[in-house]
Amino acid sequence: MMTQTTPVLEMRGIRKSFAGNEVLHGVDLEVRPGEIHALVGHNGAGKSTLIKVLGGVYADYRGDIVLGGATVRFAQPQDSLAAGVAVIHQEFSLVPGFDAAQNLALGHEPRRQVGLVDHGATQAQGAALLERLGLEVPLGVPASELSVAHQQLTEIAKALSRDARVLVMDEPTSRLARAEREALFAIMRRVSAQGVGIIYISHFLDEVLAVADRVTVLRDGAAITTCAADVLTVDLLAEHIVGQSIAERTPHQATDDSAPVVLELEQFGQRGRRGATLQVRAGQVLGLAGLVGSGRSSLLEALCAARPAHGSMRLGGTAVRFGSPADAAARGVVLVPEDRKHKGVIMQRGVDENIVLTALARKYARAGIVRTGLRRRAVRGSIQRFGIRTPSPESPIAALSGGNQQKTLIARASEADPVVLLLDQPTAGVDIGAKGEIYAQVRALAAQGVACLVASDELEELLVLCDDIAVVRSGDIGPAQRVADLDEPTLLAQISSKGDHV
Amino acid sequence: MTVGLRWASRHALFLIFVAVVAALSIASPTFRSVPNLVNIVEQQSIIGVVACGMLLMILLGGFDLSVGAVGAATSVIAAWTMSTSGIVPGVLASLALGAVIGLCNGLLIAKVGINPFVATLGMQSLITGLLFVFTDATPVYGVPEAFTVVGLGRIGAIPVAALIYAVVVLATWAMLRYTTLGHHIYAVGGSSEASRLAGIRVHRITITAYTLGAVAAAIGGLILLGQTSIGQPSAAQGWPLSAIAAVAIAGVALTGGSGGVGNVVIGTLLLGVVSNALNLFGISPYWQPAFTGAVIIGAVGIDMVQRRRRTS
Numbered sequence: 001m002m003t004q005t006t007p008v009l010e011m012r013g014i015r016k017s018f019a020g021n022e023v024l025h026g027v028d029l030e031v032r033p034g035e036i037h038a039l040v041g042h043n044g045a046g047k048s049t050l051i052k053v054l055g056g057v058y059a060d061y062r063g064d065i066v067l068g069g070a071t072v073r074f075a076q077p078q079d080s081l082a083a084g085v086a087v088i089h090q091e092f093s094l095v096p097g098f099d100a101a102q103n104l105a106l107g108h109e110p111r112r113q114v115g116l117v118d119h120g121a122t123q124a125q126g127a128a129l130l131e132r133l134g135l136e137v138p139l140g141v142p143a144s145e146l147s148v149a150h151q152q153l154t155e156i157a158k159a160l161s162r163d164a165r166v167l168v169m170d171e172p173t174s175r176l177a178r179a180e181r182e183a184l185f186a187i188m189r190r191v192s193a194q195g196v197g198i199i200y201i202s203h204f205l206d207e208v209l210a211v212a213d214r215v216t217v218l219r220d221g222a223a224i225t226t227c228a229a230d231v232l233t234v235d236l237l238a239e240h241i242v243g244q245s246i247a248e249r250t251p252h253q254a255t256d257d258s259a260p261v262v263l264e265l266e267q268f269g270q271r272g273r274r275g276a277t278l279q280v281r282a283g284q285v286l287g288l289a290g291l292v293g294s295g296r297s298s299l300l301e302a303l304c305a306a307r308p309a310h311g312s313m314r315l316g317g318t319a320v321r322f323g324s325p326a327d328a329a330a331r332g333v334v335l336v337p338e339d340r341k342h343k344g345v346i347m348q349r350g351v352d353e354n355i356v357l358t359a360l361a362r363k364y365a366r367a368g369i370v371r372t373g374l375r376r377r378a379v380r381g382s383i384q385r386f387g388i389r390t391p392s393p394e395s396p397i398a399a400l401s402g403g404n405q406q407k408t409l410i411a412r413a414s415e416a417d418p419v420v421l422l423l424d425q426p427t428a429g430v431d432i433g434a435k436g437e438i439y440a441q442v443r444a445l446a447a448q449g450v451a452c453l454v455a456s457d458e459l460e461e462l463l464v465l466c467d468d469i470a471v472v473r474s475g476d477i478g479p480a481q482r483v484a485d486l487d488e489p490t491l492l493a494q495i496s497s498k499g500d501h502v
Numbered sequence: 503m504t505v506g507l508r509w510a511s512r513h514a515l516f517l518i519f520v521a522v523v524a525a526l527s528i529a530s531p532t533f534r535s536v537p538n539l540v541n542i543v544e545q546q547s548i549i550g551v552v553a554c555g556m557l558l559m560i561l562l563g564g565f566d567l568s569v570g571a572v573g574a575a576t577s578v579i580a581a582w583t584m585s586t587s588g589i590v591p592g593v594l595a596s597l598a599l600g601a602v603i604g605l606c607n608g609l610l611i612a613k614v615g616i617n618p619f620v621a622t623l624g625m626q627s628l629i630t631g632l633l634f635v636f637t638d639a640t641p642v643y644g645v646p647e648a649f650t651v652v653g654l655g656r657i658g659a660i661p662v663a664a665l666i667y668a669v670v671v672l673a674t675w676a677m678l679r680y681t682t683l684g685h686h687i688y689a690v691g692g693s694s695e696a697s698r699l700a701g702i703r704v705h706r707i708t709i710t711a712y713t714l715g716a717v718a719a720a721i722g723g724l725i726l727l728g729q730t731s732i733g734q735p736s737a738a739q740g741w742p743l744s745a746i747a748a749v750a751i752a753g754v755a756l757t758g759g760s761g762g763v764g765n766v767v768i769g770t771l772l773l774g775v776v777s778n779a780l781n782l783f784g785i786s787p788y789w790q791p792a793f794t795g796a797v798i799i800g801a802v803g804i805d806m807v808q809r810r811r812r813t814s
Contacts (some may be wrong), residue, residue: 306699329701337699344699346692348759357689358701361682368681412700 006069008033008197009054009085009166014063016049023049025221026063031166031197036188038200038208038229041218041241043457047201050218051168054199055087056080068165086159087168092151096144100137100154101126104161129161134190149180153187160191167191168199173207174293185211203291205234205496219243238492242459259283260316262451263303263420268311269475270298275311276477278470280420280451285442286480287466288455289495295475296455297338300422303453304328304335315419329358332419336409336426338455344409345397352379352393354408359415382411387437403434410441421445423454427461439465459491471495511808515753515801519768519775526779533782540659546774547663548573548722550767552741553748554674555718557766558711560749561678561691563758564611564618566712568603569719569745571629573738576600576723578633578642581733585644592649596727597720603629604716608709626742633735642733653728663725670721674763687711691758747798748773753805772797 009031016024024046031037041047053061056074065072067083074080080087094103101123102109110121123139130137135153143151152172159167169188173181188211192198202208208215209229216226217240224240259281267275276299280286288296302309305322313320315331322328325335337343345354356364356375364375379393386407390400397405406426413421423442427435442465446452455472456462462469468480471494478494510517527534552569559566576596584592603625610621655662678684686707689697698704719741726737751769754761776793 304699324703325699326701326703334701335699337696342693343696346689346696346759348692349688353685353689357697360685365682368683370680370682370685372680416701 005033007031007066008035008068008195009199010064010066011050011054012064012066014050014053014061014065016053016058016061023221024053024061027218027221027223028226029199029216029223030226031199033165033195033197034192035213036192036198036200036211038202038212038215039218040202040205040208040215040237045218045241046221047218048170049221051087051170051199051201054080054085054166054168056085081162084163084165085168086162086164086166088152088155088159088170088172090171090174092143092155094143094151094154097142099126099140099142100130100146100150100157101139103143103154104129104158106158130157133157133160135187147180148175149177149183152176152184156187156191160196164196166197166199168201170201171203171292172200173202173204174291181207203496205237205493209234209237217241234493234497235489238489238496242488242492257281259449262316263453264314264317265303266312266314268299268302268309268313269295270302271308271310273298274475276472276475278477278480280453282449282451283446284468285446285452285454285466287462287469287483288453288472288477289459289462289469289491290455290472291495292457294472294495296472297424298475299472299477300335300424300453300455301337303420303422304333306335306337329416330362332417333422334358334413334416334418334420335422336406336413336424338424338428340402340405340409340428345405347396347398349397350394351383351388351390351397351400351408352376354397355379355382355411356415358412359417363415363417378415382415386411386414386441401431401434403430403438406430406438407434407441410438414441414445418445418450421450421452423452425456426454427456427458435461459488459495463488463491473497514804514808515751515765515768515772518801518804519772522772522775526775530779530782533779536659538778538782540661540664542771542774542778543664543667544661545778546770547661547667548725549741549744549748549773550667550770551670551725552719552722553745553766553770554670554763555715556742556745556749557674557752557754557761557763558687559618559715560746560754560756561687561758561761562708562711563691563694563756564708564712565622565742565746565756566604566607566715566719567619567622567742568607568626568629569715569722570738570741571626571633572600572603572716572719573723573726573741574735575603575629575633576720577727577737578637578733578735580724580727581642581645584646584649585642589646589649592645593724596724597717600716600718600720600723601713604713604719605709607716608712611712612705612708630735637733637735639735641735643731645727645731645733647731650728650731653725653730655728663728666721666725670718671763671767678763683707683710688759692760744773747794751798751801753802769801772801 007030011027011029013026013028014024015022015026027050039047052058054065056077056079059075072083095106104126105122110118110125112118127139135157137150137153143154172184176184188198200212209232212229214226215229215232217224219241261279262282263280265276265278267277269275273295290296298307301307304325305328306325320331356379364371364378383390383393388404388407388411390404397408427438430438442452454462454466463483463486466483468482469486470480471478532538556566556569576599579599580592580596583595607622607625610616611618651662653663686702689702690704690707694704727733748770749766751772752761752765773794776797777790780790780793
């Protein structure tokens with residue numbers, strides 16, 4: 001498909017800073033007409049920032065964007081759309097109550113003489129457009145009831161209907177089934193054959209190699225390499241993405257293999273998903289590595305009964321079945337959830353209330369009356385022990401940094417006297433200093449005999465924090481592997497193939 | 503911003519209240535007379551009690567449109583029971599009916615998942631309708647003379663109704679500050695999902711709050727009965743909006759999670775002061791709703807502007 005004509009898009013020396021902190025250090029990206037160009041890299045490598053610069057979301061960048069030979073500068077998303085750059089985000093932007101044709105007509109609906117919407121013409125134009133593009137989407141069905149694949153095709157049709165020259169697809173396959181993915185790749189190839197340049201962002205390295213013509217690897221805000229896909233392998237690509245790991249791994253004492261098994265799962269999981277079988281010993285920190293959507297969060301939430309579960313779960317040798325997170329917490333199974341802002345802290349309330357939220361009724365109250373002195377001492381102790389930097393115990397938690405909010409959540413879990421601690425992305429959006437403190441706190445809890453399960457997108461974090469790591473793919477959990485036997489590229493290659501499990 | 507200004511912006515409602523009362527006191531000797539001021543408190547006692555209950559539900563991020571129907575129904579059942587079996591059974595029947603209706607509201611909202619607006623709107627209409635059917639929309643008489651002490655009696659210079667109001671305010675304050683229920687109401691109102699994941703029994707908290715809210719409405723119904731001696735099926739229709747207005751004026755966000763009972767008391771009294779002043783100055787009662795509306799919009803507007811300035 002590749003031709004040596006003028007690139008349809010060139011981004012030259014793109015730099016972008018947030019509050020004086022440069023996150024893109026002069027990135028070059030060239031997309032040829034008719035090319036599928038994959039963009040890969042870690043979370044935080046700069047992929048979405050680069051795409052937002054291209055899409056006109058960030059106007060204050062340095063460097064040049066050259067579109068079809070002409071230098072352009074987008075001040076807002078509408079500008080880039082008008083110039084022929086269409087971005088399909090992971091979260092779709094369809095009106096849920098409208099069907100595909102209505103969504104395609106959005107903003108330029110055909111009208112009758114008096115200005116009323118012409119529904120017949122809307123449907124006819126939508127059907128004609130889909131047919132011209134060769135996309136099959138059922139009409140007359142509201143977008144909210146369409147399958148993910150059909151919603152995606154509608155998004156693609158919407159983008160192409162505006163004569164896009166460059167189509168950006170952010171993680172288009174993460175929510176698709178295998179057959180749907182194959183169908184999507186076929187459509188991508190057909191669209192690119194018409195001369196459209198496609199930028200394809202994905203974490204699935206095997207898919208990247210299967211569908212892309214060229215691959216650009218981003219690492220820490222810089223484009224590391226751009227090369228043809230057919231000279232790459234998954235392992236080679238993983239090495240490019242990871243780079244020379246500078247982080248030194250301080251090996252903590254290996255867990256005692258004779259420690260009693262605290263948590264035992266057999267075919268256990270969220271209802272409707274495949275079950276997992278695993279064991280966690282007292283004092284063991286077991287990491288769950290996997291891609292976004294691989295089922296780690298839903299497993300952790302099922303464990304503390306935040307979601308309906310199936311399968312067998314044994315706690316300290318006894319079979320248990322919790323009816324609610326409150327039941328689970330009463331038995332010492334506590335979760336530090338992934339979405340800190342919405343599912344973790346109570347933003348309007350003080351640090352003190354957030355710390356004792358789980359433990360208040362059980363430890364700091366008698367007959368429903370709060371024992372104020374006892375509670376105050378516990379709060380002070382936790383703030384000190386977990387190094388929570390707050391002006392006062394009563395300060396609103398919204399005023400604290402992400403790291404201190406996260407430490408508050410770990411303090412809350414610790415106050416609940418956990419037996420099993422479930423940590424979902426424990427350092428997401430946390431600065432590097434707080435990260436280290438959080439690792440030490442989790443290790444300290446483990447040293448007290450707490451069994452810890454940690455899900456994280458950051459492989460380096462799992463390698464530093466955990467004793468053992470199990471890989472999760474499509475809700476399926478692999479065997480626990482000792483951290484000493486693993487390194488980041490190996491782990492990345494393991495999680496990045498959607499191939500069926502062995 | 504200086505410390506003084508910051509204090510002023512935090513206590514804007516209190517300062518407005520003081521300013522209004524001071525201005526009216528200077529303008530009108532009748533207004534500042536002690537009997538008149540006591541009168542205002544007495545008149546606002548019923549809405550004040552109902553607003554305390556309303557506060558709990560608004561802290562949770564909900565509210566209750568059925569408090570008026572509950573007030574009417576509980577005063578009717580109290581009148582009927584008192585006329586046949588005496589005062590104490592009447593009071594108990596009234597509180598029990600309030601609790602049952604509140605429990606139903608709570609179950610519909612927490613367990614069935616109906617939005618509080620719809621659930622309590624439906625409940626309001628359902629209760630009113632049943633009440634009209636069972637009473638034939640006629641008042642219930644026969645309340646013992648002794649019971650009027652609740653609505654009209656005084657201990658020294660202090661109205662009994664105002665005393666009941668004070669007790670309800672103190673109970674609400676202590677409950678919110680010193681019980682796990684109170685702490686959990688704030689937490690659930692702040693984020694019900696975060697509270698659930700942290701091991702709070704969110705449904706139980708919701709059901710309890712709606713039950714207490716309806717019990718407060720039943721206490722309001724009893725004070726009303728003490729004032730009128732008649733169980734009137736069509737009474738109390740304005741309660742829901744007046745009580746929500748008092749809480750809103752207090753700067754309690756309708757999204758839940760923060761706010762205290764102290765400001766609700768000031769909000770309630772401010773509404774009473776404004777209506778009393780309109781009376782004294784001989785302004786047509788037709789103006790009353792317009793002034794109430796202006797007070798609500800003005801107070802909440804000032805609060806929003808202050809809040810935005812504080813966060814920016």
